[in-house]
Amino acid sequence: MSSSVDKIKERLGIVDLIGSYIKLDRAGNSFKARCPFHNEKTPSFFVSPERDSYYCFGCGAKGDIFTFVEEFEGLDFRGALKVLAERAGVELVSENPKFRDEREKLFEAMEESTVFFEHNLSVASEASDYLKKRGLSDKTIKEWRIGYAPPLWNNLENHLKTKGFSASQMEKAGLVKKDGGRSYDRFRGRIIFPIFDSSGRVIAFSGRILRDDGKSAKYLNSPETELFSKSRVLYGFDRAKLAIKRMDYSILVEGQMDLIMCHQAGYVNAVASSGTALTANHLEILKRLSNRVITAFDADNAGFNASARAWQIALSLGMEVKIAELSKGFDPAELILKNKEKWAMSLKESKHIIDFYLDRVLSEESDRRKIAMKIKDKVLPFISALESNIEKSHFVTKIADTAQIKEESIWADLKQVKIVANDEFASGNAKILRKDDEPQALRKDSILRRIAGILFWQESKDKPFALLDKAKENLKNIIGEKDFNELSQTPESSKDKLIFEAEVYYADNKVAEKDLGNLILSLEEEYLKIKLDSAIKELHDAERVKSGEDELRKILNKCQSLVKQLEGLKKIGK
Ligand SMILES: [Zn+2]
Structure with missing residues (x-):
């Protein structure tokens, strides 16, 4: 087995492989990206071609191409091996059957059943006629390995028995059901759609009834098994x-x-x-x-x-x-x-x-009061869920315009909408639900720190890059004169540390110059977002104490102008 792994690693570079899943940007000798394994805005996921590995400073994910594919595609090691072997064009040496574990036996039982169902379909004209009538071509039927389970009680069970599978394996794979002392095939009289994992192995079946008897469910799926968890698998x-x-x-x-x-x-x-x-x-x-x-x-x-x-x-x-x-x-x-x-x-x-949803409410109701109530009920929960305040403002304005409701009262309603609690969400602990917990203030500080590093580094050089003075000017405008002066008076020892970081990070001036421009844009964005957050808070407070119309209007204008500035920045960024 190890020789296949080595061959695959030789042929597939980690940067190309990971780069085929997510967008990587060069960062010195490494590459960086926003981590695919936790939700974040600023990249803390690094790929090192030298060390042939990846590491995330945010969530601690680390490993090689195999662990990456396992985590990313939700596969076990063998599944990842299959995916990578196909990409590398390495043929996997089949193992000695004696060493196959129980899980592998379940995969084999699924594969054997798939072949059996496929064969059944080829001799069952009623079933294949049905599929053709629905528009599937022969090629499609073959590609998706669609099959048929005739309406017999022990058809598959008997077949698998002759192939050497045990009763317990059939049951564990969800193929055979036990009822008292009797056992019988789960899928009977059904068109069979195999469900594949991300590496293309069959892990479950979905059976559609062929002759509707009015009693049986139209669709029947495999139960949850060691191989199949329906909340994690997307068909196709x-x-x-x-x-x-x-x-x-x-x-x-x-x-x-x-x-x-x-x-x-x-x-x-x-x-x-x-x-x-x-x-x-x-x-x-x-x-x-x-x-x-x-x-x-x-x-x-x-x-x-x-x-x-x-x-x-x-x-x-x-x-x-x-x-x-x-x-x-x-x-x-x-x-x-x-x-x-x-x-x-x-x-x-x-x-x-x-x-x-907004269009729907507007087309269903004509009474103004009812429209407002329905919007609160059907539309605002989605707006409340939006991650970005810019988007929130965008939709609030839109509703105000199209439904003729005052923006102030939409904001007030929005505050009452219950935020979706992630833990209420049935499927539990998906990793993605860990939100980027870096508070805005900290994000702002870490950007500022990197900017300062580049500036001090350039100042310490005989020939700094041309952008330096302009960048300092921009920075002063964003953070204000007071903070800017404070920054300039950073003690030498701290300066040295920041310069060292910048030097290690940026091999040459060109990259640093380009990055500095982007960093300053991001910093401005963070400052505007903080202002927008506090303006929206101000708006809520003003509503609570029932401030006058003029006061509300003033704050609202402030919010809108901040949103405009933010949108303008985004355009420059692109
Ligand atoms: Zn991460």
Whole structure:
């Protein structure tokens, strides 16, 4: 085994490998990025090509390409090995079956069952006719390894027995159920969709009933097993992951048919929550690859509403959530089959989730008082969840304009909206829920420290870079004369330390000069954000003591002007 690992490590550089998952920026001899394993705004995740490893100063994540793929894709070591071997073009030597552990046996049982179901489908015309009628091509059926379980009680069980699997393995894999002394196949009379882990191994099945008898559930999934945890698995993720990264957004649909039809039609960045409500873990998986998600659910559908809280969490993590509205009564699979152009259009015209709910309230109600109440109920929870105050202000203004409600009272209502408590969220301890806990003041200080380091370093040189004087001028404007003078009087011993840091960090002037410009922009942004926070607080206080209209208007104007300045900065930054 170790020889395959070495070969893979020789062929795949850690920078290229990690760089294929997240965006890396050069930082001296290393590379840095925002950590994919905890939520942060300033990069503290470093990759060192020399040491062939990565390390995060924020959460302590560390390791090599194998641990990275394990953590990032939610795989065990063998799964990561499979993913990396395929990428490196290294053939894995199959192990001696004697050394396979119980977990491996479960994977084998799933694989053997998949082959068995695939074979059954090839001889069951009713089942394959159904799939063709729904629009799946032969190629698609083969690629997604769709199969069929005939309506027999011990078909799979008997087959697996002849292949040497034990009763307990079949039960542990969720394939066979026990009822008293009797055992029987879990999936009977169903079209079988294998569910894959991120490395493409089958870990579960979802079975759709072929002949609806009105009694059985339309869809039946594997139970939670050692291999399968439904709150962590997105159907289609193994095929969509690279496209999500490349296209920088994911499409989220609900069912297996929706998902497969998406991929068949070329929407290869689609994944499905596969019949369960969206969880924080699902979001964590998607957010690592892209911050943007378009969801194409039928909005009147129960599954969609069950996910409302997940969407609020997504917004609170700074994700952009859009909704593609489908024609009434259509799910993505049917729409793609019957009217591909309309499907493409609904994706293109997808709306921000807050705009979507706002438009909905406005189209449903005409009474002003009812509109205000519904907005508070249906729209404000999403606004309250937004991570950024700039975005909050943007939507508050928008509601005020379109619904003719005073901005002040929207802000007041917003304060009463219960913030989504992460611990209420069913799926528990997804790592992503650890918010960036670096307070704004500290973030400001650490940026300032780096700026000071570069400035002192350049001042100590015979030939500092040209930008130096201009940068000092800008800095003085941002932090004010008093703080600037204090900074200039930093004692020599502290100066030396900062100079040393800057020298180690920046090999050459050019990079430092460019970075200094960016750092000053970030600093200005932090200062404006702190001002905006306190202005919004001032606004709330003014409302509480019922200040006069003029006073409120004045504070509101201040907020708006700060938001404008912040938006202006963002444009320069780009
Ligand atoms: Zn981290």
